[in-house]
Amino acid sequence: MTALRGTLASEWIKLWTVRSTWWSLGAAVVLMGACTAIMGADFASDVENGQTNDGTTMRIGEPAANAALIAQFGLIAVAMLTVTGEFATGAMRGTLAADPRRGRVLFAKTAAVTAVVLPLALVLAMAGVAIGDASLGTYGEQRAVAADIACITAYFALAAVFTLGLGALLRSSVATLSTVIAVLLAMPMMFSTGWSDVLPGRAGLSLLGWPDPPYSRPVAFAVLAAWALAAQLAGWAALRRRDV
Amino acid sequence: MITLECLTKRYGATTAVDSLDLVVRPGRVTGFLGPNGAGKSTTMRMVLGLDHPTSGRALVGGRAYCELRHPLREVGALLDAKALHPGRSARNHLRALARTHDIPVRRVDEVLGKVGLTDVARRRAGTFSLGMGQRLGIAAALLGDPAILIFDEPVNGLDPDGVLWVRGFIRSLAAEGRTVFVSSHLMSEMQLTADHLVVIGRGRLIADAPLTEVLAGAPAAAVLVRGPELAPLADELTRLGAAVRPTDAAVPGGDPGLSVSGLGIEDVGRTAHRLGVLLYELSPAPASLEEAYMELTADAVQFGGAA
Numbered sequence: 001m002t003a004l005r006g007t008l009a010s011e012w013i014k015l016w017t018v019r020s021t022w023w024s025l026g027a028a029v030v031l032m033g034a035c036t037a038i039m040g041a042d043f044a045s046d047v048e049n050g051q052t053n054d055g056t057t058m059r060i061g062e063p064a065a066n067a068a069l070i071a072q073f074g075l076i077a078v079a080m081l082t083v084t085g086e087f088a089t090g091a092m093r094g095t096l097a098a099d100p101r102r103g104r105v106l107f108a109k110t111a112a113v114t115a116v117v118l119p120l121a122l123v124l125a126m127a128g129v130a131i132g133d134a135s136l137g138t139y140g141e142q143r144a145v146a147a148d149i150a151c152i153t154a155y156f157a158l159a160a161v162f163t164l165g166l167g168a169l170l171r172s173s174v175a176t177l178s179t180v181i182a183v184l185l186a187m188p189m190m191f192s193t194g195w196s197d198v199l200p201g202r203a204g205l206s207l208l209g210w211p212d213p214p215y216s217r218p219v220a221f222a223v224l225a226a227w228a229l230a231a232q233l234a235g236w237a238a239l240r241r242r243d244v
Numbered sequence: 245m246i247t248l249e250c251l252t253k254r255y256g257a258t259t260a261v262d263s264l265d266l267v268v269r270p271g272r273v274t275g276f277l278g279p280n281g282a283g284k285s286t287t288m289r290m291v292l293g294l295d296h297p298t299s300g301r302a303l304v305g306g307r308a309y310c311e312l313r314h315p316l317r318e319v320g321a322l323l324d325a326k327a328l329h330p331g332r333s334a335r336n337h338l339r340a341l342a343r344t345h346d347i348p349v350r351r352v353d354e355v356l357g358k359v360g361l362t363d364v365a366r367r368r369a370g371t372f373s374l375g376m377g378q379r380l381g382i383a384a385a386l387l388g389d390p391a392i393l394i395f396d397e398p399v400n401g402l403d404p405d406g407v408l409w410v411r412g413f414i415r416s417l418a419a420e421g422r423t424v425f426v427s428s429h430l431m432s433e434m435q436l437t438a439d440h441l442v443v444i445g446r447g448r449l450i451a452d453a454p455l456t457e458v459l460a461g462a463p464a465a466a467v468l469v470r471g472p473e474l475a476p477l478a479d480e481l482t483r484l485g486a487a488v489r490p491t492d493a494a495v496p497g498g499d500p501g502l503s504v505s506g507l508g509i510e511d512v513g514r515t516a517h518r519l520g521v522l523l524y525e526l527s528p529a530p531a532s533l534e535e536a537y538m539e540l541t542a543d544a545v546q547f548g549g550a551a
Contacts (some may be wrong), residue, residue, distance in 0.1 A: 002346070003313070010343040017336035018329055090327030093294055094384065097321060098344040100293045100310040235254040 004108065007099045011082065011112040020085070021078055023082065025120060028074025032124045033131060035067030039134025047139050057141040061148025064128025065208040068152050069185065071124065072159050079113045079160035080176050083167035083235075093244050102239035110164050110232065114157060121156035125149045144209070151217055152209050155224070158207075160198065162228040168235025200227040245269055245423055246291060246392060250300035251448075253286050260286045262447035263300065268425045270391065273418045275438030276427040277454075277537070283447035284427040285323070288396050291425075292321055304392055316345045320385030321394040325377035330370025334361055334380050337369055342387055355383040359413075375406035382413065392423040399433055411437050431537035435459075443537070467509045469516070470501040470525035477521045478502055481512065503529060 015021055040063040046052040086092040099105050126149055133140050159180075167176045188201035196202055197214040206213035206220035213220065246268035253261040262281040268274045278284050289295040291302045293309035301308060304319050312318055328337050338352045356365050358381040364372070369380060372379055378398060385393055395414065414437055418424040428434050434441060434455075441458050443451040453456060468491065469477065478488045486507040490500040509528055516523050519531045 003344075006344040006346055010340045013336065013340040013343055014332070015331075015342065017333065018331045020331070034294050085329065089329055090324050091329055093289075093292075093323060093327055094341065096294060097319075098316055098341055100312070100315060241296075243289070 003099065003101070004104055007108040008111055010095075010098070011108045015078075015112050015116065016080065017097070017111065018085075019080055021116075024074045024077040024081075025116070027077075027163035028071050028120070028124065029142040030076060031036075032064070032067055032071035032128055036063045036128045036131040037071050037135045038049055039063035039066050040140075044135065044137050044139050052074045055166075057139050058132075059138055059143050059148065059209070060133040060136055060140040061129045061145055062209065063135065064125060065148060065152055065210075067128060068124075068155060068208060070230075072156060073185075075117050075121065075156050075160050075181055076163045076177075079117065080163040080173060082109045082113055082165045083164060084171060084173040084176055087171040088173065096244055103236050106165075106168055106239060107237050110161055111143070113160055113164055117160045117213075118153070118157045121153040122149070124156065128152065147217065148209060151209060151221070154221055155204055155207050158221075158224045158228045159204070162231045164225075165228065165231030165233070165235035169231070169238045170239075198223060200224055203227065245305060246394075246425055247306070248287070248291075248300070249303070251287065251290060251302055252299045253283070253290060253295065254298045260447050261290070261297075264444070264447070266442060266449065266452060268423055268442075269440075270423040271418060271421050272439035273414055273424045273426060273437055274440045274442060275434035276425060276429060276442050276444070277434050278427075278429065278444040278450075280429050282429075282444050284429075284444065286447075287319070287444075288323060288394055288425075288427065291345055291394060292319070292323070299455070301336055314345055314388070316341070316388035318388070318390050319392045319394065320388060320390040321396075322378070322381035322385045322395075322398060323396045325374065325381040328369050328380075331368055333366045334369050334372070334383075335365040337380070338384060338387060341384055345388055346399075347387055351387060359383045374401045375403060376475045378402060378406065378410065378459065382410070389458040390422070393417055393425070395424070395426045397427055397429070399428070399430075404519065407433075454506055466503045466505040466529035467507070467512050468501060468503055468525060468527045468529050469512060469523060471516075471521060472525045474502055474521065476519055477516050480515055480519055481507060484511070484515065486512075501525070 017086060043052070043058050043063070047056050086095055096102070116225045129145060129149055163176065163180050165178055170179065183199070184201050184204055187199055188197065188205050200216065200223070203220045203223035206215060207217055207224055209217065245449065248264045248266040251261055251264040251444065252259070276284050276287070286295060289307065290297050291304060304312070309315060309319065312372060335352060335356065338356065339349060342349065342352050353362070353365070356362050359382050361376065361379055364376065372380065382398070385395070398410050398414065402410065414424055414426060418439070426437060437456050438455055440451070440454050441451060471477070481504055484507060487505045489503045491503045509526065513526055514528070
């Protein structure tokens with residue numbers, strides 16, 4: 001226990017003593033605010049000009065849910081760099097010399113990142129819904145507000161945990177980021193529904209409340225969480241097996 | 245104490261470390277010597293549990309590194325001074341390390357003082373010179389006040405001041421009774437730093453002996469003599485049992501210089517004085533240890549063409 005507490009505290013210090021954390025979290029805040037406002041205002045003006053086929057109202061959480069797909073990269077960057085940043089410099093050797101238990105180190109990194117990402121994600125989700133409400137104006141629909149907030153928060157947190165595990169598996173920032181973009185964004189756009197429903201991309205979009213989900217939001221949460229866990233286990237196995 | 249038991253590491257068809265058996269003892273500096281690519285760094289990484297041996301094992305204080313409860317309190321290591329986040333300050337870097345072992349921040353400032361980095365403690369480590377980075381690496385190794393210290397090429401790339409400082413520091417750590425294991429590819433460096441030498445080449449143990457023993461095994465030391473008229477001296481030295489060879493260090497218009505082995509420099513000087521021979525130079529020949537080392541590792545140089 002004491003060793004876990006020490007490693008956790010160490011990861012916490014490391015997180016806050018590099019600039020990239022501040023920049024990335026700042027980027028997530030700015031992207032979330034800006035994209036939500038643009039999407040809400042865009043829908044409102046489309047309705048006013050009669051340019052939409054999607055009805056004349058939108059859930060006030062929907063602009064935020066869409067913006068989350070962009071804003072997530074600020075949070076993903078923080079999660080990724082705790083691992084890939086250390087592999088790039090060789091600092092991982094120092095980290096594992098201080099605590100040779102691979103599983104404990106990965107858990108401590110994940111816990112430290114989650115402790116930052118989860119509360120921030122909740123703030124972003126709530127702010128996103130408020131901005132959505134404001135930017136949609138009279139075209140906003142006060143429906144499923146709590147569910148949208150909860151799901152956006154969960155999506156951010158799971159994306160971060162997934163990415164961190166993937167980083168431990170792949171070790172390189174470029175490889176990790178490319179894979180995350182491919183899996184979370186590109187694949188659900190490329191494949192229509194079917195076998196790809198069980199992939200993390202479709203699960204993520206369903207969790208965020210995109211139209212025509214193959215399953216309910218709780219199921220989407222479970223599927224995405226399973227992928228995040230799988231990525232963590234794969235990262236753990238790689239850390240244990242491979243030389244540093 | 246560090247113990248290697250038949251330690252072996254293979255990468256595909258390449259054997260980086262080949263059945264290494266070794267005991268590194270406390271209270272002295274053990275130099276770990278070998279040409280570049282001989283397997284020194286790989287061995288050290290295996291000692292720290294970072295690389296997995298293909299077979300055999302490496303133990304520190306009798307246990308595998310990964311089983312240590314408080315590794316930084318038992319082993320301190322400097323593998324690569326550049327292996328840290330360049331954006332983090334020296335002090336924060338050490339604070340994060342210290343936190344894993346509940347080492348107080350007081351100790352962080354203490355080791356920063358010990359290596360002379362107090363004034364730059366809050367500067368980003370990426371802005372450090374190689375020498376400062378090396379000092380920071382040593383500070384990190386000292387954090388837990390460990391009984392075992394491992395340094396991989398600690399003087400590589402340092403300026404003469406830095407080399408002198410690291411050398412003195414390493415010697416003082418061994419004098420405090422610690423186990424100090426230092427790698428280098430420079431024989432001359434180890435001659436000045438180490439008490440005991442472990443020489444490897446192509447992953448294999450070539451020598452494991454006290455420095456004095458290695459020195460004794462080296463080709464006999466020679467004395468260089470220069471002067472305008474050395475023939476009588478050469479005859480007399482030969483009569484006294486010395487081996488005398490001409491060297492190419494001739495004086496203009498004079499005899500070539502002599503390389504004398506088998507007699508001490510004092511004896512050569514006394515003989516010259518007795519014969520009234522004028523000397524321009526009487527000096528010990530550059531240590532032939534480097535040659536002895538080359539000879540030891542000649543078959544073991546990984547990448548041919550080493551001079």
